[in-house]
Each structure stands twice: as C-alpha cells, then as structure tokens.
Amino acid sequence: MVVNDPEAGFCRDCLRLQRGPGRRCEACGSPRLLRHKELYRLAIAHIDCDAFYASVEKRDRPEVRDRPVIIGGGKRGVVSTACYIARIRGVKSAMPMFKALEACPDAVVIKPDMEKYARVGKEIRERMRALTPLVEPVSIDEAFLDLTGTERLHGAPPAIVLGRFVRSIETEMNLTVSVGLSYCKYLAKLASDLQKPRGFSVIGEEEATTFLADKPVGMIWGVGKALEERLRADGITRIGQLQTMDKGDLMARYHAMGERLWSLARGVDSRKVDPHHDMKSISAETTFNEDLSRLDDLAPVLRALSEKVSARLKAGSLAGRTVVLKLKTADFRARTRNRQLADPTRLADRIFATGLDLLKKEVDGTRFRLIGIGVADLGSPDRADPADLVDTGAAKRAKAEGAMDVLRAKFGGKAVETGYTFGKGSRGKPQRDQD
Amino acid sequence: MRVTLERSNLLKSLNHVHRVVERRNTIPILSNVLLKAEGASLEMKATDLDLEVTEATSAQVDQAGATTVPAHLLYDIVRKLPDGSEVMLKVEEDGGSMSVISGRSSFRLQCLPQADFPELTAGSFSHIFRMDSDDLKGLIEKTQFAISTEETRYYLNGIFFHTLEDGGQLKLRAVATDGHRLARAEMEAPAGSEGMPGIIIPRKTVSELQKLVDDPDIKVTVELSDTKIRFTLGSVILTSKLIDGTFPDYQRVIPTGNDKELLIDRQSFGQAVDRVSTISSERGRAVKLAIGNGQVVLTVNNPDSGSATEEVAAGYEADPLEIGFNAKYLLDVTSQIGGSEARFLLADAGSPTLISDPADPDALYVLMPMRV
Numbered sequence: 001m002v003v004n005d006p007e008a009g010f011c012r013d014c015l016r017l018q019r020g021p022g023r024r025c026e027a028c029g030s031p032r033l034l035r036h037k038e039l040y041r042l043a044i045a046h047i048d049c050d051a052f053y054a055s056v057e058k059r060d061r062p063e064v065r066d067r068p069v070i071i072g073g074g075k076r077g078v079v080s081t082a083c084y085i086a087r088i089r090g091v092k093s094a095m096p097m098f099k100a101l102e103a104c105p106d107a108v109v110i111k112p113d114m115e116k117y118a119r120v121g122k123e124i125r126e127r128m129r130a131l132t133p134l135v136e137p138v139s140i141d142e143a144f145l146d147l148t149g150t151e152r153l154h155g156a157p158p159a160i161v162l163g164r165f166v167r168s169i170e171t172e173m174n175l176t177v178s179v180g181l182s183y184c185k186y187l188a189k190l191a192s193d194l195q196k197p198r199g200f201s202v203i204g205e206e207e208a209t210t211f212l213a214d215k216p217v218g219m220i221w222g223v224g225k226a227l228e229e230r231l232r233a234d235g236i237t238r239i240g241q242l243q244t245m246d247k248g249d250l251m252a253r254y255h256a257m258g259e260r261l262w263s264l265a266r267g268v269d270s271r272k273v274d275p276h277h278d279m280k281s282i283s284a285e286t287t288f289n290e291d292l293s294r295l296d297d298l299a300p301v302l303r304a305l306s307e308k309v310s311a312r313l314k315a316g317s318l319a320g321r322t323v324v325l326k327l328k329t330a331d332f333r334a335r336t337r338n339r340q341l342a343d344p345t346r347l348a349d350r351i352f353a354t355g356l357d358l359l360k361k362e363v364d365g366t367r368f369r370l371i372g373i374g375v376a377d378l379g380s381p382d383r384a385d386p387a388d389l390v391d392t393g394a395a396k397r398a399k400a401e402g403a404m405d406v407l408r409a410k411f412g413g414k415a416v417e418t419g420y421t422f423g424k425g426s427r428g429k430p431q432r433d434q435d
Numbered sequence: 436m437r438v439t440l441e442r443s444n445l446l447k448s449l450n451h452v453h454r455v456v457e458r459r460n461t462i463p464i465l466s467n468v469l470l471k472a473e474g475a476s477l478e479m480k481a482t483d484l485d486l487e488v489t490e491a492t493s494a495q496v497d498q499a500g501a502t503t504v505p506a507h508l509l510y511d512i513v514r515k516l517p518d519g520s521e522v523m524l525k526v527e528e529d530g531g532s533m534s535v536i537s538g539r540s541s542f543r544l545q546c547l548p549q550a551d552f553p554e555l556t557a558g559s560f561s562h563i564f565r566m567d568s569d570d571l572k573g574l575i576e577k578t579q580f581a582i583s584t585e586e587t588r589y590y591l592n593g594i595f596f597h598t599l600e601d602g603g604q605l606k607l608r609a610v611a612t613d614g615h616r617l618a619r620a621e622m623e624a625p626a627g628s629e630g631m632p633g634i635i636i637p638r639k640t641v642s643e644l645q646k647l648v649d650d651p652d653i654k655v656t657v658e659l660s661d662t663k664i665r666f667t668l669g670s671v672i673l674t675s676k677l678i679d680g681t682f683p684d685y686q687r688v689i690p691t692g693n694d695k696e697l698l699i700d701r702q703s704f705g706q707a708v709d710r711v712s713t714i715s716s717e718r719g720r721a722v723k724l725a726i727g728n729g730q731v732v733l734t735v736n737n738p739d740s741g742s743a744t745e746e747v748a749a750g751y752e753a754d755p756l757e758i759g760f761n762a763k764y765l766l767d768v769t770s771q772i773g774g775s776e777a778r779f780l781l782a783d784a785g786s787p788t789l790i791s792d793p794a795d796p797d798a799l800y801v802l803m804p805m806r807v
Contacts, residue, residue: 342585342613357587382806388614389787389803390591390683 009035012200015163038183038204040157043148044273046180046188047128047162049121049141050197054083056120057110059174068107072097077287080112084197114308115413117141118315124169124177131161134273144185146273159202166200186221186269187211208267213240220264227257239265282316283324283374284308291330291367298359298371303352303420305373310348313375314405319344319384320375323354327362328370335362340377344384349397351375352420436500436526438472440492442516442537445477448490449510451671452481454643455488456506468506469552470524470533472496477524480552481506486640487555489672501549502526504533512542555674560658560665564627566607568655568668572648574609575641577620577798580767582638583613590680594641597633598624605629610685616764617688617801618771625657632661635678640664647671689801690787693780695753697726698793701777704731704747705769711735711743712762721805722762726781727755735762758784759807768800 004010004017011018011025012032024031049055053071058064068086072079079100082091089104101107121140128135131154134146147158154161162179169177178199180191187208191201203211212219217239218228234253236242242250242265250258263269284305292298313319321344327335337358345351355373388394404416452468460466469480477494480487516522516537523536526546535542575594583591595610605624610617636644647668648655656667665674712722715737725732729751734744758781769777774794781788784807790800 339586341587342583342615354587386615386805387785387803389617389688389801390588390612390614390685 006037006039006041007035009033009039010160010163012163012166015160015167034159034163034200034202036202036204038206039159039181039202042181042183042202042204043146043150043158044182044184044188045145045147045158045162046138046185046192047143047145047165048178048180048192048196049124050176050178051081051083051087052121052141052175053081053112053117054086054110055175056117057113058083060116064108064110068104070097070100070104070107070109071112072100072109073111073287082107118312120173120175122315123173124175127165127168131165134275136273136275144188144273163200182208184267184269185271185273186264187267189221190219205267209243212265212267213238213243215239217242217261220261221269222257222260222264227254281320281324281374281376281378282309282312282318283326283372284312285326285370285372285374287328287370288368291369292371293363293365293367295360295363298363298368299356300420300424301371302355302359302373303348303418305371306352306355307348307421309373309375310346310351310401311405313346313378313381317381318378319346319381320379321345321377322375323351323358324374324376325355325358325362326370326372326374327359327368330367330369332369337362338376343386344377344379344381345375346381346384347398347401349394349401350385436470436472436502436524436533437498438470438477438494438496438525439521439523440477440494442513442518442520442522444492444494445522446510446513448477448479448492448670449506449513451490451647452479452488453506453510454646455481455483455486457483458507464503464547464551464553466505466507467503467547467552468509469501469503469549471501471549472524473499482553482555483639484553484555485637486643486673486675488643489674491670500526502530502533502546503549503552504544504546508544509535516540555663555676558660558663560663561660562628562631563656563658564625565654565656566625568648568653569651570622571655571657571666572645574607574620574622575645575648577771578609578611578618579641579645580771581611581613581616581618581800582641583611584638585613588614590635590678590682593635593637593678595633595635595682595685598628598631610682612683612685612688612801615761615803616768617685618768619685619689619799619801621797628657631659633682634659634661634664635680635682636664637675637678640673640675644673647673688787689799690780690782690789693782693786693789695726695756695781696751697731697779697781698750698776699731699747699779700749701769701772701775701792704749704777705766707733707745707747708762708765708769711745712766714741714743715762720762721759721807722765723757723759723807725755725757726751753781756781756784757807758788759805760788760802761805764802768802771798771800 008018011028011030012034013030014025014028016025016027018026018033025033054069057069068089069083070079070086070091071081077097079091079093079095081093086104086107091100091104117140125137128143128145132145132147132150136144147161151157159181166177166179169175176198178192178196180188180201182188182191182203183205187203191203194201217223217231217236242261247262250262254261286301322338322340325337339354339358385398407416456466471478475493475496476491478491480489512535520537525534531546532543533546578594582593591613598605598607606621607624607628608621610619644666653669658665662677664677708722711733712735714735723734729748731747731749736742768790772792774792776793778791778793779788784804788802788804790802792798
C-alpha cells in the first residue's frame, strides 16, 4: 500500500494523493485539500449529514433547490430543520414557525416525511456499516465510526476511506455530510462541527489541548446550561482553565462530573464506539393546530403516535419496559406520566393501551396543545411481549399487528388502519415530529 | 390525655399500625397515628384511606383523651428507648403538642386534631366467619408471590378469594396471577363463608395481614361485604377496601389435558435452578429444561458471561421435551412446595405447565413457558 506524506494529504474532490505543498490539487485543481500531521493515524470519526431533512427534500424537489426551505409542521409547529439558505436568514431549528417565517417570509415550508428520512438515514447507515462494524448511531443522520484496524481490508487508511465515503454519498445519493476525524469520540464530534456543510476536519492528539484551551466550557460533552452557569459562577468559562486545575479539586466540587471535566478538558475520552449503544428512549409527539381537551379527540392522535413509536422499536430491534405519556397544556405546562410494564414491549397495541390508561387520568377539561408518547428503559426484544395466561386476546392482537405491519410494509403506511385513526385525516396523524 | 404504659407493649402495637402509614403523604394527617386513651387501654389507629389498622394495648390512663402525632417519628422514638422502660404520653395544655417521656428522655411532638383523622367507614358486612390464623396464613403464603404489580391490570393487584363447590364440598379458594404464573390454594370453607361474594384483597392489605398472622394459634374473625373486608386478630383490627374490579376467569387458564408427567425431587431441583441461574444476572433470563431419559438437564446461556448446566434425576416416561421457564418463577413455585417432590404436568414447549405438590392436593401452580 502506498501512502503519501500526511503533510501533503489528499484532494477531497478527486481523492488524488498530493506530493507537494501546493494550495490546489495537483490533478484537478480543487482547493479542497486535506492535510494533517496525524492524518493517517486517526481512526475515530463522527459523521453528520448536513441539514438532513432539508437536503433530502431539496434533492427530491429540484424546484426548491435554490430557495430557503424549512422542514417543520403546522402553523403552531416549530422548525425541525432549516436549509443553509434559510439559516443565513436567521432561521434556527426549534424556532417557532411564525418566528421563522418572520425572519424568512419567502421560505418554502415542508412537512416532515419521517418515513422517507428514516429510509434515507438507513441507507447511509448501511453504507457506513460496509466500512466497519463499529458504527454507533447517534440519531437518524449522525453516527460515530471506529475504523481502527480496517486499513488492510480497505487498502487505505481511515482518512482516505472516509474521503471515498463522502464522495460516494455526494455522487450516488446526492447528499452532503460533514466528517470529524480524531482519536476519540469527543474530539471527533467537535471536529465534525467545525466546518459545516461539506466539512472534513481533523483534530490530532498533539494539538488537542491547545485546540480546546480557548473554547468555552459549554463545548464539553455533558455540560449543559445549568452546569455552565455553575462553572461561570465559580469563575470558569474556558476549557483552558480546567486544564490547569487539580483532578481532586474538580471531583470534590463537581463529583462524578468533575472527573469528566478534568479528562475531557485534556482531550482524554475513553468511551468506545459502541454499535449497541443504549438508546434511552424512543418517542413521538405532536402539537395540535387547536388545543384539544376531549379524550375522543386525543385518543386517535395517541394511537397514531403509538404506532409510530412501535414501528421504530421494531425497526431498531428494540423493546422497552416503561411507557411515558407527555402532555403540554394550553398554558405551556408540561405533564409527564410514566408507567412501568411487567415485560418489555414493542407492540403499538400495548403502548397505546398503557398510554390511554395514563391519559384517561389527565383528561379533566384541561386544554392540551401537545401530546407525546414514548417508550424508555430499552433493551433487546427477546423477552418482549411474552404470552399471557390471563389476557388471551393479547396474542391475537399481537398477531393482527404483525399482519398489519406486513401489509404496511408492502402497500404503505395507510394501507391498514385501526378504527381509532381511520377517516380522521390529519387529526389522527401527527403534524410534527420531534424526538 | 395522659397515659403511661410499658415500652414493649407500645412498640409492639405501633409496629403493627405504623407500617400502614405511607412515608410520603400529601395529606398531613395521613402521616399521623391516632392515639386514644380510654378506660384501661391505649388505642392506636393508622390509615392510608384504603387500609386501616387499629390496635389496643393495656395502659394506665390518668387522663382520657385523644390526639394524633407523626406515626413513623413516634415509632422511631419508642424503638430507641431502652428495653424494659415505661413511657408516658402527655398532651400539653394547649393541645398543640404531645410529650413522650421515658426515664431521662423527653420528646415533644406536634399534634394534629383528632377530629381531622379520617374514618374508614366500613358500612355493614354481609358475611362473617372465623378461621385459624394458620389456615389464613397458608392461603396467603401459597399465592402472594404471584400477585401482579402491573398497574394497568389493577384487578390482578391482589388475591382473589371466593367459595365454590368441589366434589360435594364447599371450598374457600385463593387465587393470584400476574399473567406469567398463577397460584391457587384452597381449604375447606369456614362456616359462615357460604354465599360470600368473590373479592380481591389488595396487595398491601395482604402483606400487612401476613405479618399479623405470624402469631400462631389465634382465631381470625373475617367480616366482609363486596367492597370492604375486616380481619380481627386478638386486639388488632384491620379494615380494608377491596379492589373494585372483576378477576378474570382463571379456570380456563388451568390446563386440563397436560399428559406428560414429570416427578422430581423438589429440593435438588430448586437448588439446581438456583445454581445455574447464577450465570444470568439479567432479570427474566430463561432456564432451559431438557426433559427425558430419566433426568432433567437444566441449561442457562448468557451471551455476556457464559453458560451453566446441571443434571437432575427425575421420573419421566413421556416423549423427550425441551421447555424454558423464567428461573425466578420456577424458584418461587418450588419454594412453595412443602413435600419432597414436585409434580409437573406438561403439554409442549409453548403451553402452560401445571405444577403441584403430590403431598398437598390443596395447592396448584401454573407457569407460562418462555421462548428459549
């Protein structure tokens, strides 16, 4: 295998290895050259699709390619993804739709088509798995890859394998991704964020501490608003400050988190890329166009959401033991109700029945603007939904659900419906989805 | 109110009543125990609105009266007082606090007015009968482990008691199930129980009752209607609401056509299950039983840690069979069996299995197999 000098690197457009220190590719003239002292030694990557939902829609609808596109739902929904044109105009994800439209009145608003995104995301993931079995999905369009030891298999170091991967996604799927390459997950994730879209950033071991020193502490994995505030109160705002502090002091002050602060500030992250990484929960929720208060109105929506959650559990070979119902009242108060089941489940029937039972206790005339249902405490489906001595109907309903799944896979999501959602139009169907 | 009594008497009674009080309460008075001094006794009462326990103990009453104080606090204080000491409980002049004085220790507890203490109105009972505490204990012990904790099926969160004719004899039967296993125990129906409604006694009541029937050789008086039940055991009275629901038709769950009979030494089988299941840390792991050739081979596979296998000799003449069960459920059942042997009646790897004690025709267990 011929590997060139990492200082010369390769061209991200034509993948040609470079020989000299020129600023443009010696073969195609592109300025997108990747060079780094440790380029061919690093093997942990984080890959993130650029404005995923929006990019998929732009790909499939060429007429909106040059227009600002916002993916989100309903007049009261929020932005789930904005394309880069819309982002330049100030649209951000999670922004209420009316605000986004104030900032960008000519935006094309597209309702999310989760099934399509899941399909595309799955294809990308399959392509990642062709590179290494160690793929840890973070979300539908994002994953960590550990390419350690794949050099002989691919006949090229991880950096070049990733370069080829990015090219193939661009040419064969018409989508762009950003890559971060480093020696640990934490820095790989930071790197992938450095130059989006179509980025490819490298953070080597040697430069890690210097790179981190002037970054805000909020960039440490696990430091949220609350901890950032607490650190600020203690006079710590930059990661560099943590680098000079004593591990014992940090642990005394911030307990378990102190150790993490100490290590991550030094670029030490021992987390492995775990293909079976536990997802904590799977959920789906929707905001109504008008507030709802009656069980008759809420139940069909809950049913549709339960089916969606169940479909994802089945797709991910997962089952969960805790059903979580989430409601938001018209005055924005959140209500969350949990119920633990005796056995893990992946059936829409059980998720819905449990959610409905929880919902019945909350329906007291209060007007709700949002409902969501989720399953937590996830694990393998081996022990899910066992046969039941008492509820003999459960086995029948499980079979019926299996048959419905088969029909839906063949003829589409609305091929078979239960009476709950049938004929309800958009009522039973969520307008927006956020996980 | 001013009353003096032996610490040991007070502790024993408080121990019975204070457990009813939930640790966390949104209604303050529910954290309290009602103390009532009258005649020559001190009566204590605690409730969680579904269950109420009252107990009286002899005391020297200097001044009759009543008040309520935090139950767990009072119990913890009395528990820590020296053995053999005397305790004086005295409500202060203002009525807002009660002193607990013993030897050189004194405590002052805040009171809530006795009038605020909720009464679990029992109404009238339709049936009354008496039974030995040992019999009641037996029915509870053999079935309690199978009570479901699943809230969605609230009607399984207790033991179903009912009477029925069986072979020309009237039986009092207790049944509990969580959908994975079912336990059924019965005894000759006590006089007075005939015609009683089928009732579901909630789990918490069952476990409080179980602690009370530990005193052997006392008669228990049972009074019940279709919404309430009351047990009187000596000086303790436990009154409870019943679960308002319909217990499923459990009879059709009990298989009748299982023809493969397995007889196995209860103790060595239980120990073997316990040993092989060590390998599976995860809850709900299955133990596989390969039955045939005069033995049962138990296997547990845990992809993360390894595997375990053990052979146990057994009497079995039918076609060989492989079947899986939840290890914990098998242990629960085998530990209920009092005799030396356990009898399994099996059909196939996917159907409910019947387990019984050849020496005890009054108890029966059904286990749902697991996929292995």
